[in-house]
Amino acid sequence: MSDVARSREQRKADTLARLAAPVLDAWVATDGPYLVPLTLAWFEERLIAATDGASPTAKSLISTGRARIGIGPTRDVIMIDAVLERRLPVGEAHEVGEAYAAQNDWDPRTAGPDYVFLVLRPTRIQAWREANEIPGRTLMRDSTWLP
Amino acid sequence: MSDVARSREQRKADTLARLAAPVLDAWVATDGPYLVPLTLAWFEERLIAATDGASPTAKSLISTGRARIGIGPTRDVIMIDAVLERRLPVGEAHEVGEAYAAQNDWDPRTAGPDYVFLVLRPTRIQAWREANEIPGRTLMRDSTWLP
Numbered sequence: 001m002s003d004v005a006r007s008r009e010q011r012k013a014d015t016l017a018r019l020a021a022p023v024l025d026a027w028v029a030t031d032g033p034y035l036v037p038l039t040l041a042w043f044e045e046r047l048i049a050a051t052d053g054a055s056p057t058a059k060s061l062i063s064t065g066r067a068r069i070g071i072g073p074t075r076d077v078i079m080i081d082a083v084l085e086r087r088l089p090v091g092e093a094h095e096v097g098e099a100y101a102a103q104n105d106w107d108p109r110t111a112g113p114d115y116v117f118l119v120l121r122p123t124r125i126q127a128w129r130e131a132n133e134i135p136g137r138t139l140m141r142d143s144t145w146l147p
Numbered sequence: 148m149s150d151v152a153r154s155r156e157q158r159k160a161d162t163l164a165r166l167a168a169p170v171l172d173a174w175v176a177t178d179g180p181y182l183v184p185l186t187l188a189w190f191e192e193r194l195i196a197a198t199d200g201a202s203p204t205a206k207s208l209i210s211t212g213r214a215r216i217g218i219g220p221t222r223d224v225i226m227i228d229a230v231l232e233r234r235l236p237v238g239e240a241h242e243v244g245e246a247y248a249a250q251n252d253w254d255p256r257t258a259g260p261d262y263v264f265l266v267l268r269p270t271r272i273q274a275w276r277e278a279n280e281i282p283g284r285t286l287m288r289d290s291t292w293l294p
C-alpha cells in the first residue's frame with residue numbers, strides 16, 4: 001500500500017488522462033443485475049458505449065436510465081455513476097462515431113444497423129487506489145467537479 | 148486477437164486456476180445498480196466475499212439473493228452469476244475465514260464485528276477472451292459444469 005494519498009487535483013488529472021487514453025475498457029452495471037465488459041470512449045465529458053440495441057444492457061439502460069461504471073484494475077479504481085443522455089443509431093452518430101472510432105480499436109459503425117451509441121452523462125465520479133484514498137475519493141458530485 | 152479459441156476443457160482449467168490464485172480481485176454487481184470492487188476467495192466451489200454487513204452491496208445481496216461477478220481484465224473475462232447461499236458473521240466463520248485469509252492479503256476477521264462473509268454459489272460461469280471465444284463461453288449452467 002502506498003503511504004501517500006493523492007490530492008484531489010492529482011486524482012482528477014489522473015482520471016481524465018485514463019478516460020481519454022486509447023481503448024477504455026470498463027465494467028458496466030445496470031439493473032438486473034447485469035454486468036458486462038464494454039469498451040467506452042470519452043467525448044465532451046460523456047462516456048460513450050456502443051452495443052446492440054437489443055442487448056440486456058441496452059434494454060436495461062434505456063428502461064432505467066442509469067448505469068454504474070467501474071474502470072480497473074480494482075486497486076486503482078475509477079467509479080462513475082451516470083445517466084443515459086441519449087441514444088444514437090450508429091448510422092446517425094456523426095461526431096460521436098468519429099470520436100469513438102478515434103479512441104478505440106474498432107468502429108461500431110461497421111457493426112450493422114442494430115448497434116447504437118449510448119451517451120452517458122456522469123453524475124458522480126470517484127477515484128481511489130488503496131484504503132488510504134477512500135476518504136477523498138469523490139471528484140464529481142451532482143454532475144459538478146469538486147473544486 | 149488470437150485466432151485459436153480455447154477448448155471448453157482448457158477454459159475450465161484456466162478459470163479454476165484463476166479463481167484459486169492469490170488475491171482474487173473482482174467486480175461485484177447487485178441490484179441498484181451497485182457495483183463495487185471486492186477481493187474474493189474460492190472455497191469448495193463457492194465465491195466468498197467479505198464486506199461490512201451494512202454496506203449497500205451487502206444489503207442488496209441479502210435482499211435479492213443475486214449477484215453478477217466480473218473478473219478481468221476485460222479481454223480475458225470470467226463472468227459468474229451467483230446466488231447468496233449464506234452469510235456468516237466473521238466471528239463465526241471458521242473454515243471459511245481460514246480459507247479467505249489463506250488466499251488473500253488481509254483477514255476480514257480483524258475488521259470488526261460488523262463484517263460478514265457472504266458465501267455465493269455460482270449458477271452460471273462463462274469465460275472468454277475475444278469475439279472468437281464468445282460462442283463457447285458457457286462453462287457452467289444451472290450450477291452444473293458442462294461436460
